[in-house]
Amino acid sequence: MNQLTEFLTSTEGVLTLLFISLWTLVWKGVALYHAGKNRQKVWFVVLLLLNDLGILSMVYLRWFQRQRAW
Numbered sequence: 001m002n003q004l005t006e007f008l009t010s011t012e013g014v015l016t017l018l019f020i021s022l023w024t025l026v027w028k029g030v031a032l033y034h035a036g037k038n039r040q041k042v043w044f045v046v047l048l049l050l051n052d053l054g055i056l057s058m059v060y061l062r063w064f065q066r067q068r069a070w
Contacts, residue, residue, distance in 0.1 A: 020053065027054030031061055038066040 007013040028047060035044040043060055050056055 024051065024054045027057040027061075031057035034061060034065050040064075040066070 008017070031047050032044060035047055043064065047057060047060060
């Protein structure tokens with residue numbers, strides 16, 4: 001526990017947490033935008049409630065997003 005506290009209070013730890021937070025925020029934002037635009041309410045709620053480092057957002061964007069015909 002002491003090593004974790006030292007890491008989280010170090011500059012490297014703070015930058016790591018900042019990067020992870022921004023990474024998650026970007027992927028979550030893009031996935032929520034597309035789920036809302038495609039009127040996929042269940043996906044929107046699931047994506048909104050789960051924090052998973054953007055993994056679920058990437059899965060949704062790759063395989064479950066509705067493809068629109070141009």
